[in-house]
Amino acid sequence: MNHHIRILIVEDSEEDTILLLHALRKGGYDPTYIRVETEEDMISALETQQWDLVISDYVLPVFNGLTALKVLRERDLDLPFIIISGRIGEDTAVEAMKMGANDYLIKGSISRLIPAIEREIQEAATRRGKKLAEAELIKSEQRYKRLVNAVTDYIYHVKVANGSVASTSHGPGCLAVTGYTSDEYAENPSLWYEMIIDEDRPLVQELSRKIAAREEIGPIEHRITRKDGTIRWVMNTVVPRYNTAGNLVAYDGLVSDITERKKAEEELLLQSTALNAAANAIVITDVQGRVLWTNQAFEALTGYPLNEIIGQSLNLLKSGNHGPDFYAGLWQDISEGKVWHGEMINRRKDGSLYNEEQTITPVRSGTGEISHYIAIKQDITQRKLAEKALLDNAQMMMEMEVGKKIQLSLLPEHPPAIPGVTIAGNLVAASHVGGDYYDYFQRGSQGIDLVIADVTGHSIGSALIMAEARGLLHSLYTTDISVAEILQSLGRLLYDDLSRAELFVTIFYARYDSQSNLLSYADAGHNPPLMYNRETRSFQELDAEGLMLGVKIDFHYEERQVSIREGDLLVLFTDGIIEACNPSGELFGLDRLKKLISDKSSEEPAMIIEALFRELSLFTLTSAFQDDVSMVVVKFT
Helix, strand or coil: CCEEEEEEEECCCHHHHHHHHHHHHHCCEEEEEEEECCHHHHHHHHHHCCCCEEEECCEECCEEHHHHHHHHHHCCCCCCEEEEECCCCHHHHHHHHHCCCCEEEECCECCCHHHHHHHHHHHHHHHHHHHHHHHHHHHHHHHHHHHHHCCCCEEEEEEEECCEEEEEEECCCHHHHHCCCHHHHHHCCCHHHHHECHHHHHHHHHHHHHHHCCCCCCCEEEEEECCCCCEEEEEEEEEEEECCCCCEEEEEEEEEECHHHHHHHHHHHHHHHHHHHCCCEEEEEECCCEEEEECHHHHHHHCCCHHHHCCCEHHHHECCCCCHHHHHHHHHHHHCCCCEEEEEEEECCCCCEEEEEEEEEEEECCCCCEEEEEEEEEECHHHHHHHHHHHHCHHHHHHHHHHHHHHHHCCCCCCCCECCEEEEEEEECCCCCCCEEEEEEEECCCEEEEEEEEECCCCHHHHHHHHHHHHHHHHHCCCCCCHHHHHHHHHHHHHHHHHHHCCCEEEEEEEEECCCCEEEEEEECCCCCEEEECCCCEEEECCCCCCCECCCCCCCCCCEEEECCCCCEEEEECHHHHCCECCCCCECHHHHHHHHHHHCCCCCHHHHHHHHHHHHHHHHCCCCCCCCEEEEEEEEC
């Protein structure tokens, strides 16, 4: 059964939100969510609803991930905050983690999403559990002190004759504790014994035996059934009285309702058990860093049991791989009340080194002073080894370069010759291989099919899916089916492979008939191409209803038509163009793209594309874009 989770999503892209929700459901979650795009909407969502997790894009048109993180932390909400972005660099990621982000993932490669969510929710629950346990302990102590002097504590008196209860007298407070009045106890001397639940009667009987034998006794705790049927815990303190012959003649008692204290103790035990059972190592220290408590996972991680490390400084874990400045920065952050999150190399008891990911959270007392630190530690040695192996694999890099050449060779070398139509296209991959694709298919002497697609991610898997889609399209376009039916067939043929690879494809497919001057088109979640009218200097977005391929196995796509006029420009592009960022985080955007097209509309398609790529490099200050960039321009003359 799927686990319910409440997620606040900070994202301007509905398609990316669909991808995220699909990954969550596939990972065993049943998400309830709200998608926000502005700071005001995020604040409103945080103040009006309860959330388990915040997932944020890094760059939005009027907002960004760091501001979203600041909004969350200013409200002192202990919610995991995960950044998912296609354009975040290492320096930016480090800055986000220092500000309190719990993790970051790259769009199109979110296989770590579910483990990251499970880890961060567990850690948040651990933190909340510990705080709750401490708070409940304080509450239980306060309740217990109040109970001593409250009306729910009452005194009773019992007279004994010939070894049996002759009469009882219960103080007025008995009504609040037991639900029975003093008169009811007077009428039935056995009423108190009848209220004791069966499992606890042997304890009370043993107390009676000790009293009769004049043995030393102390308070006992047992349960009673109130008049309304509810079960309450009481502490019964008895003071016996004997005559000169040594016979028991009476005893006085004090009854205290300790139900709330018992509940707090049970909850504290439950929370303590949960902390001990946690997979991550957990350490509680004083403000000097001396260990007060650790869970069992700490011993498994470091080799030190609690009895050996209690009262010791965690300095004994130092490996010597970090200089004084590293630890000085850590202590400065936590001493100022900031949460510190980072990675370090530590040394186990047996001398072996391990990589550790650690979060240290300051705990403040009721006066606001920092009283303790709680550290949550995770062994990431295997993860670091895997990352290093991947980076050091030069052979793989060579093979990736070969893959890039093969992928580029799959793109059309020359556009088809159609009277009155001039076409040009270009693609720049963000990495060695990518998921962008465009193509043209000639239909007789008077028609042409145009396609542009984007597979999520920039991995080998994305490139393989792109190659598979190209092969299928080269078969489908030769049939007599419509453009909408081509997308439906393609989605059906790719669905299983996309599901296994956890990938999706957005694709726009169009068919132009030069005799009728009609362009028929269908869209599978791709950003709408632009139709530019030179005469009116206006743009029309060619949008049609349709889901990305891989979301649903047999989706029926909407097909639309538009009339082509002499001088019109058709521009197909992937989102890597409009979502390209400059160093300040500003998006290139659709308006800049439209202006460039309008300014260059009199030039040939190849020149328009060349101008666009030049403008994009100037805007981003790089020629190595963070996302694949593709464009096809068609001029009708």
